[in-house]
Structure formats: structure tokens, C-alpha cells
Amino acid sequence: MLTELTVSTCDQMIAYRGVNRWVQSFEPVRFDEAKNGTPRLREGGVYLITGGLGGIGIVMAEYLARTVQAKLLLIGRSTLPKRDDWEQWLVTHNEADSTRCKILKVQELEQLGAEVLVMSADVTNTEQMHLAIAQAESQFGQLNGVIHTAGVPGGGVIQRKTQSEAESILAPKVKGTLILDSIVKDMQLDFFILASSMSSIIGGFGQVDYCGANAFLDAFAHCNTSKRGRLITSINWGAWQEVGMGVNTARPQKIQELRAENVKQQGMSPHEGVDAFMRILGSTITQVVVSPSDFLNSLEQYNSYNAAEVLEFLETVNELNSKYPRPELSNDYIAPRNEIERKLVGIWHKNLGIEQIGIHDNFFELGGDSLIGIQVIAHLNREFDLNISVATLYECPNVGSMAKILMPEESEKNTFEQRLSRGQKRRQIKILKN
Secondary structure, X not given: OHHHHHOOOOOOOEEEEOOEEEEOOXXXXXXXOOOOOOOOOXXXXXXXEEOOOOHHHHHHHHHHHHHHOOEEEEEEOOOOOOHHHHXXXXXXXXXXXXXXXXXXXXXXXXXXXXXXXXXXXXXXXXXXHHXXXXXXXXXXXXXXXXXXXXXXXXXXXXXXXXXXXXXXXXXXXXXXXXXXXXXXXXXXXXXXXXXXXOHHHHOOOOOHHHHHHHHHHHHHHHHHXXXXXXXXXXXXXXXXXXXXXXXXXXXXXXXXXXXXXXXXXXOEOHHHHHHHHHHHHOOOOOEEEEXXXXXXXXHHHHHOOOHHHHHHHHHHHOOOOOOEOOOOOOOOOOOOOOHHXXXXXXXXXXXXXXXXXXXXXXXXXXXXXXXXXXXXXXXXXXXXXXXXXXXXXXXXXXXXXXXXXXXXXXXXXXXXXXXXXXXXXXXXXXXXXX
């Protein structure tokens, strides 16, 4: 382990098995179009799609309806009105209404020849999923395949995430997959497709829980395909132009703008996504990355990131245009007393957005956190040509204590003068007492 940690390498995923050292690698593979047109798909087959009324799910549903007139169980979190009320809903709601859009989409699927059962069910709730699948089998017959696209887009840096926030992102993909598997494990399915993401491999700013959720799908596919005797495939999708988590994920404004421009230029169209999906169905590979751009080049860039570049990027997406007054603190405001303290206050002001910062004001009471701390220390190291760590901010959480690190001679001088002053005062007191 010591050797591994001290040798310079760009390998991000490393595993030791006995005397062997394994690293993760990827290679391009060409999937030809299937000769029979629709591999593994049955005419009038019964297919369950989680997240079936949004994003990638609805694209897959439309393809199954168009090509094999499938019987579809579409599961989502939202509830549609009763069918008898659909026409009235369409008349009384405008085009911006999301429920109206979903009703129209279901009607479109049925016009293409599909039979559609839409059910509101929580994919992380075993009882609700049992009931939904039981109703579908009662109405349509035995399931032939599952496409699990349900998921929640993440957003926010790891330092600011709560456990409950992370669990809400993990649950649909992690717990949802386990529940689906427990229900269909004894069924003779033709395929079980897991909609993963490239984020599980190359990460994404503010996406730690979403990355983890998709990494679980990848691992699940590898661990279970050989055991079940059926195709279980995790597809690591790249960005889609019109649908998918990449379009809906919460990110800082600057990152959102960069992401939108990238998707516009390099994202795959729904047609291209469906084409890739059908080619994958004709294969037996457990995990497939579908990237609209050169994936190996993206992976190389990710593996060779530069810490300074990351900090510079963080600064651009976290620029504070708003300025806030000094909050109520446990200590009084004391202005900086020298040039070092004034420079430190300037750095804190730039990153915290607080208009008036005193030398004894606590960084964390002012609203600072680990991410802002990284930027503060980066500025400080550049300004004073130092190489101190973020941990220093916890040891010296105010400008006054931080300044002592930057001018130790002055600090020692002040300490000596303070001791001398106290000694003189004690002698004066002693003389007065005598």
C-alpha cells in the first residue's frame, strides 16, 4: 500500500487480488445493427419501465410502442387523473402543464399500437412495486423485460450535503434496483437494463451521491449477470440533447451554462440513443459506455486533472456578487491593525461576501465552510507564497490567529512585550502593597 501511495500514477481505480494488481480500463467496441431488427424484443411483449413518463424512459417506451406494439407498465412518482377525466384536463390546461403533456404522450403511445398501464408507485417501496407489477401481469401477462431508468438528479458540493439529501439521490437507483430484483428474480426475463451514467466513471461537479448511485448499478450488473442466466446490463449513458438527468441536474449557474453548451454541441439525439440501446440488446456485454464524444479522451483528461485548475474553476463558479452586512457574533468588531491583517480581511471578504470582517470574527460563524475554506487557503498561499493546508483554518479560524502564522517574529515580539508589561504591572502592585 505504501508503494502504491508513493508511486506517481494516473490510475484512478486499482484493485489487489492476491499477487495481482488490477486497473480499470476501457476499449472501444463496435456493435453492428441487429439482423432481425429487434433483438430480444417480442411482438406485443410486456415491458416495465421505471421513470416511464420522463426522460430516457419515455423515449424507450415510444420505441417499444412503435416497433413491437408493446404492452407497457410505466411507473413514475407523479399521478395522472382517471382516464375518464383526461379529455376535460386537456381542455382546461395549457401546453405548459406537465400532467397534460404526460396524458398526450400516453395517448400517442396507444396510437402507435401499444397498450399502456400508467401507475404511480415509489420504486423504493416494496409493497407498491409488488402491487404495480401484479396488476400489470393480471392485465397483460408475464413480464418479458425491465428497463430501470428511475432516478433523481443530484446537485451540491459534498461538504454541504446532509445524509438525508444524499439518501434521496441514492434510493431510486440503489434501493429501487434491489427491490425490482427481489420481485423479478424468478421470472424468465429477456433482459434487465439499468440506466447508469458516465458520471460513475468520470465524476461530475456536485454529483458525489449521483455518481455513487450509478456506480452501484454498474457493480450490480457485474455481480448478477452470470448468476441469473439472463442479460443484466448497465448502460453508462453520456449526455442526451433533449432528455435525461444531464438536462435536469441542479448545478451552479456557470456550470449549468457550460453544460448546456456542451450538450448542444456533443449530446446524442433520442434517435441515436435508441439506436445504441437496440445494438446493446443484441450483445451480451454487462457494462457499456455510450459516449457521444471521444470517451477515452474524456477519461484521460479526468485522470490528469490539475488541482490548481480545479481551484481556479471553483473560483469562477462561486464568484460572490452579493455583499452582506456583518452578522451578530459573540465578539465585538475589531478592525485590522496592520498590512498583513488587512490583506487577510480582503481575502475573507472576497470569498465570504461579508462587508465588515473583524480580526477576531470566526470564519465558520461568518458562514464559511470547507469549500470556501479551500478557496481562502488557495488565495492565501498565492498571496503570501506559502503551502499551508486547509486544516490550518480550523486551527486558526480568525484573521488575528491566522496573521500570527504569517508574521511569527512579530508574534514573538508581541508575546515578549505582553509578558514584560504584565511583569512590570505585578512589580508595581507589589510596591503599592508594601
